[in-house]
Amino acid sequence: MTTSLFDLYKLGVGPSSSHTMGPMRAACRFARELDAKGELAKVSRVQANLYGSLALTGMGHGTDRAVLLGLSGNEPATIDPAVIEATVAEIRAKKMLNLAGMRRIGFDEPRDLHFERETMFPPGARTQHPNGLRLIAFDGSGNRIEERTYFSIGGGFIVEDGAETAFAGEKETRLPYPFHSAAELLEVAQTHRLSIDEVMMANECARLRVHDASANDEELTVRVRSGIDAIWQTMKGCIDRGIATEGILPGGLNVRRRAHRLAERLKEKEATGQPTDPLAPLDWVTVYAMAVNEENAAGGRVVTAPTNGAAGVVPAVARYYERFVTGADHEGIIRFFLTSAAIGILYKENASISGAEVGCQGEVGVACSMAAGGLIAAMGGTNGQVEHAAEIAMEHNLGMTCDPIGGLVQIPCIERNAMGAVKAVHASRIAQSDSEEHKVSLDQVIRTMYLTGLDMQSRYKETSLAGLALNVIEC
Numbered sequence: 001m002t003t004s005l006f007d008l009y010k011l012g013v014g015p016s017s018s019h020t021m022g023p024m025r026a027a028c029r030f031a032r033e034l035d036a037k038g039e040l041a042k043v044s045r046v047q048a049n050l051y052g053s054l055a056l057t058g059m060g061h062g063t064d065r066a067v068l069l070g071l072s073g074n075e076p077a078t079i080d081p082a083v084i085e086a087t088v089a090e091i092r093a094k095k096m097l098n099l100a101g102m103r104r105i106g107f108d109e110p111r112d113l114h115f116e117r118e119t120m121f122p123p124g125a126r127t128q129h130p131n132g133l134r135l136i137a138f139d140g141s142g143n144r145i146e147e148r149t150y151f152s153i154g155g156g157f158i159v160e161d162g163a164e165t166a167f168a169g170e171k172e173t174r175l176p177y178p179f180h181s182a183a184e185l186l187e188v189a190q191t192h193r194l195s196i197d198e199v200m201m202a203n204e205c206a207r208l209r210v211h212d213a214s215a216n217d218e219e220l221t222v223r224v225r226s227g228i229d230a231i232w233q234t235m236k237g238c239i240d241r242g243i244a245t246e247g248i249l250p251g252g253l254n255v256r257r258r259a260h261r262l263a264e265r266l267k268e269k270e271a272t273g274q275p276t277d278p279l280a281p282l283d284w285v286t287v288y289a290m291a292v293n294e295e296n297a298a299g300g301r302v303v304t305a306p307t308n309g310a311a312g313v314v315p316a317v318a319r320y321y322e323r324f325v326t327g328a329d330h331e332g333i334i335r336f337f338l339t340s341a342a343i344g345i346l347y348k349e350n351a352s353i354s355g356a357e358v359g360c361q362g363e364v365g366v367a368c369s370m371a372a373g374g375l376i377a378a379m380g381g382t383n384g385q386v387e388h389a390a391e392i393a394m395e396h397n398l399g400m401t402c403d404p405i406g407g408l409v410q411i412p413c414i415e416r417n418a419m420g421a422v423k424a425v426h427a428s429r430i431a432q433s434d435s436e437e438h439k440v441s442l443d444q445v446i447r448t449m450y451l452t453g454l455d456m457q458s459r460y461k462e463t464s465l466a467g468l469a470l471n472v473i474e475c
Contacts, residue, residue, distance in 0.1 A: 001178050003348050004207050005200065005224075005341035008306050009231045012076040012156055013084070014296035015409040017308040018354055018462075019054060019061030020076070022152025023133050027070025029158070030135045030148050031100035037146075040103050044140040046071060048113050051122050052130035053356035054152065055115040056463040060251060060407025062299065064113055067133070068092075073101030076156065081300050120458070122149050126162045129153055130356045130461065154354030154362065155306045173210050175203045182346055182387055182442035189383050196373075196383050197338035204338075228337045235292070235303050235315035242291025249297045251408040259291035281324040285425060286418040288316035293414040306344045306353045306366055309402075309409050312417035313367035314340060314374070317424050321378045332378035340374030343390045346442070351450035355402035356462040358453020364420040365397030365449065369442075371424035376431060389431035391442040393424055398445070399452055401460035403467025412468055 012021040027048070034040045048067045050058050058064060065088045069079065072087070091097045097107045107113075122132040131152040137145040149161035177192065177199045179185040189199050205220035215223075243263045249255045266283055277283075292312035296302045305314040318336055322328050344353070347366045352358045373390035376382075381389075397420070405411045459466040 003345045008344045014299045016061040017156040017304045018152045019063045020066045021156035024066040024070035026150035026158045027067045035100045042139045043137045045138045047136045049134040051132035052120045053462045054131045055117045057407030197335040200338040239291045242295040255410045257294045263287045285320045285421045288319045289417040289421040293417045297410045307363045310363040310367035313420040314371045316421035317371035336374040336378040339377035340370040343370045343373045360402040361400040368420040368424045369393040372427035375428040385431045387442045389428045393427035394445045402462040403469045405469045407464045
């Protein structure tokens, strides 16, 4: 168990965690390692080759921009979205970039950035994942100084070719309550008479203790809670910006932002004192999810949950809990994020959260499962109900393809987040109403999702070669 809550929920920029954040992190790592090895001064040119889904949908997902920004020493968690456009424009206009932020070299995109659309995997690579990026540094005589191959495996996680684990931010730590499956998680919690969120809190504190052995349990708990609060505040800020902003999303599809208009209509109904619509809270769930993913599509600041393409589901359901559930409080929000992260970790470590690997069931489907289980925990449900809700949510997302029109994270991605958030609420309600005994376990549905994704034809996995991307005219 190597993934932390703060690996799963991390700050980034849109429009894609796998196609924008991952390549930016890989390119930045490559540039910084050149400096660390004392080779930066020798570099006169860098070439980037994109493969598989990165090549096929990379233009619409901003992969080209991400590589330029990463080579320039930028990280998705810290770059200011407001400077991205100007930074990329300057690189392109001058055909120069500041490698690792320290050495200016020429960079001519037609020569140095290749979309290898006919090649699924980097030649000679040991790792087989459809999001491949190969970076090569040359000296002034054209000799290769360094060559690295990376894979963006979903959620902003990257792994170097042949490596066994992703660069997630935290190395494996001895945890008080390790678990590798939902069954183990439930067993550990039952044995120690803990809720799932308590198991997660103890494990997250253990991760922090590695870096500060002198801190006591109370201090570490405060830090974890503060980190969760920061994530939640960023998510809420994203919702609010999405609701406040109007206009056309970038990319050429001319998709109009809708969250603002939908929110205004709901506010008007509430202000006129019309008879209360019992399903109005679900309309707000739709607005919250769409607001986040419109911000993501515009390249704004979002939190991976567990990916950018699915970033609207979890915050929409958390906002639903906060606003519409009687008795909602801050402790419930803490339980929500700890528990949803436990579920996300199970998918991340036992299956996949990459649309390019398993389709959108691995993105919106996983987010729906996380949010459903998190909502149960927030409302004080049992561990069994959490597991049941998470299983129900994924069971009804199995087989969902990833077919973004024009390679843009807009259609069907924005509405799909709204549907995923509503499904999460329904899944939690079914689990609450039912007994804890059910035929299909969360572990079984996670395994089924992964095998379904492997069986799915590759053109339905974030290539824009099939589905809606093929049958809807881009206009």
